[in-house]
Amino acid sequence: MSREVYMDHAATTYMKEEVIEEMKPYxxxxxxxxxxxxxxxxxxxxxxxxxxxxxxxxxNANADEVYFTAxxxxxxxxxxxxxxxxxxxxxxxxxxxxxxxxxILHSCKYLEKLGFEVTYLPVNEFGIVNVExxxxxxxxxxxxxxxxxxxxxxGSIQSIEQIGSICRNKKIxxxxxxxxxxxxxxxxxxxxxxxxLSMASHKFYGPKGIGALYMRKGIKVDNLIHGGAQxxxxxxxTENVMAIxxxxxxxxxxxxxxxxxxxRLTYLxxxxxxxxxxxxxxxxxxxxxxxxxxxxVNISFESVDGxxxxxxLDSEGICASSGSACSAGxxxxxxxxxxxxLKEDLAKGSLRLTLGYKxxxxxxxxxxxxxxxxxxxxxxxxxxxx
Ligand SMILES: *Cc1c(COP(=O)(O)O)cnc(C)c1O
Numbered sequence: 490m491s492r493e494v495y496m497d498h499a500a501t502t503y504m505k506e507e508v509i510e511e512m513k514p515y516x517x518x519x520x521x522x523x524x525x526x527x528x529x530x531x532x533x534x535x536x537x538x539x540x541x542x543x544x545x546x547x548x549n550a551n552a553d554e555v556y557f558t559a560x561x562x563x564x565x566x567x568x569x570x571x572x573x574x575x576x577x578x579x580x581x582x583x584x585x586x587x588x589x590x591x592x593i594l595h596s597c598k599y600l601e602k603l604g605f606e607v608t609y610l611p612v613n614e615f616g617i618v619n620v621e622x623x624x625x626x627x628x629x630x631x632x633x634x635x636x637x638x639x640x641x642x643x644g645s646i647q648s649i650e651q652i653g654s655i656c657r658n659k660k661i662x663x664x665x666x667x668x669x670x671x672x673x674x675x676x677x678x679x680x681x682x683x684x685x686l687s688m689a690s691h692k693f694y695g696p697k698g699i700g701a702l703y704m705r706k707g708i709k710v711d712n713l714i715h716g717g718a719q720x721x722x723x724x725x726x727t728e729n730v731m732a733i734x735x736x737x738x739x740x741x742x743x744x745x746x747x748x749x750x751x752x753r754l755t756y757l758x759x760x761x762x763x764x765x766x767x768x769x770x771x772x773x774x775x776x777x778x779x780x781x782x783x784x785x786v787n788i789s790f791e792s793v794d795g796x797x798x799x800x801x802l803d804s805e806g807i808c809a810s811s812g813s814a815c816s817a818g819x820x821x822x823x824x825x826x827x828x829x830x831l832k833e834d835l836a837k838g839s840l841r842l843t844l845g846y847k848x849x850x851x852x853x854x855x856x857x858x859x860x861x862x863x864x865x866x867x868x869x870x871x872x873x874x875x
Contacts, residue, residue, distance in 0.1 A: 494852045496809045498692075498784055498845030499641050499669060504735065505694045505846070511738035512696065515731035523728050524719070533730045540737025544701055547744045548686065549677040556702050556720045557733055561668040561689030563713070564702040565592035567724075568664040568685045571710035572633045573600050576662065580630035586610045586618050587828040588645075589637055593666055594824075606630070615776040616645030616829050623652050631661050638667035638686075639674070642825040642841055643775030644785025646674065653682030662708055668692055668700075672743030673783060674751065684708045690732065694846060695739030699732035750846070754783035757844050757853050761786050764857035768864055774826060774839060784844040789826075789835040793867050798840060801863040807856055810841045 495503070514532075521530030523537055538552070545552040558564045573583060585597055587609045597607045608626045612618050618636060627634075634656050639646045649665055656663035664685035667676060671686075672693030678686060685708065689700040704710055704723075716725025743750075758781070765771055770791035775781055790798065795811030802809055822836035831839070842856065 492806050492855065494807045494856055495847065496807055496842040496844065496852075496856060498848075499644075499782075499841065499843035500810055501691045501697065502694045502845055503847070504696060505739065505742055507742060508695055508735045508738045512731040512735040515734055519730070523730060524717075533728075536730055536734040536737075537728055540733045543737040543741045544688075545703075547676070547740050548671070548703060549679050550703050551706070553721070554703055554706055556704060556724050557728065557736075558687075558700045558702055558724065559698055559729070560700040561590075561666070561687055561692070562592040564668075564687035564689070564700045565590065565666055566596050567702050567710070567713040568687060569593065569596040569600065569633070569635060571713055572662055572664065572685065572708075573603075573605055575709040575711040576632040577605075580628075580632045581605045582608070582628055582630040582632065584608045584610065584623065584626045584631060584634045584636075586612060586636055588612055588616060588640055588642075588825045589635070590641055590666055590668070593635055593637070610636075612645070612828055614829050615780070616640055616643045616774075616825065617776060617780065618647055618652070620648050620651045620655070624655055627655075627659055627661065631659075633662045633664060635664040635666070638665045638670035638676070639782050640775070640825060641669050642823055643787045643829065644669075644782035644843075645776045646670070646780050646782065649683070650681045656684075657682040669782060672740060672747070675747065678703060678705070685710070690736035690739055693739050693743045695736040696732045699729055699736050701736070751783045754844050754848070757848060757850060758784060758786055760850070761842065761844070761853045761857060762788070764853070765860060768861050772835060774829060774831065784848075786842040786844070787839060788842075789831065789839040790864050791835065791838065792871060793838040793864055795838050795840055797867055798838075798860070798863055801866065802856075802859060805859045805863075807859060809856075810843075811837075811839055 519529050519532040521533050523534040541555050542552045545555050610618050610622050653663050662684045665683055666687045668689045671688040684705045686703040691697040714725045765788045772789045774787040799811050822833050826836035
């Protein structure tokens with residue numbers, strides 16, 4: 490039997506055993522509505538409070554600045570639409586980047602239809618936004634800057650602290666989509682001057698369908714989901730208690746292991762990059778060293794179709810991704826790879842491999858070997874049929 494190697498942690502992760510254990514009581518005995526007053530409900534209310542506290546601690550926020558959402562996409566939609574609508578008396582201009590997740594880009598497109606103006610900042614060849622560009626794009630109508638912490642395709646990490654201080658000085662609200670960064674690199678919303686921050690539990694070994702939006706006290710954001718008074722009357726709907734409990738456990742574990750795991754993944758990442766760049770006709774996409782997420786590898790192969798490569802890898806038990814999972818299936822080359830200036834055929838011959846908690850050195854060696862064989866096979870076949 491061939492081995493199973495999961496190299497797609499940026500798409501989603503499995504849950505850690507401890508996370509599943511933490512969730513179990515809320516699937517069975519403790520099903521009570523957190524808004525009710527009897528014992529099984531007090532237990533669920535306590536689980537929510539505890540999870541909120543753990544999340545707040547991890548990013549150096551106060552517990553009452555953390556609001557649960559149904560995932561990263563909802564947090565992003567809420568941050569953008571809620572902020573735009575609540576602050577439209579101050580201006581209609583929003584600044585973001587060309588490499589954001591679609592939850593941001595499509596929210597911006599929607600806001601443009603409502604009359605907001607959006608500047609999409611370019612990035613350099615490593616996928617990094619120039620801080621001076623942010624400064625220059627600000628006008629007296631700018632109400633919001635939304636720049637992702639770390640990119641989901643190429644792993645590039647932005648100068649969040651510098652951008653945050655620019656925005657704070659100009660009294661412009663600063664949101665960051667930190668879905669790829671939370672649990673993987675240190676985040677401090679206070680020292681980084683972050684006003685709004687999105688996260689999603691399933692990117693750090695928690696359950697899917699649950700996330701959070703950090704909103705700094707005093708920032709004006711309209712509600713996205715109207716209804717009951719849950720989440721201090723800011724986000725209606727009976728809470729997803731078991732997922733919230735799991736998310737809290739997952740972030741606690743990620744925080745505990747962060748330094749060690751960062752070092753381990755950085756080593757494995759660099760070993761894999763080195764191995765893959767040994768194959769002729771290859772190019773690394775994204776930044777190197779500290780400016781790259783610990784577990785992210787993104788490589789382009791000349792004269793190779795990424796989707797064919799993925800299928801060959803799948804037949805050897807390797808799960809990876811070409812472009813981002815959200816746009817896989819669509820024939821369009823990834824907007825992120827286009828934004829770093831990659832030619833279309835190199836963009837279509839790109840592979841994203843994202844390492845994580847269960848990845849071993851053997852997995853990395855095996856994957857490099859299989860990719861080399863697959864790339865040679867595809868290129869050989871091409872020659873034969875020409
Ligand atoms: C996964 C992801 C999202 C969307 O999160 P969901 O929980 O899947 O809705 C948003 N932004 C980034 C950067 C992501 O990686």
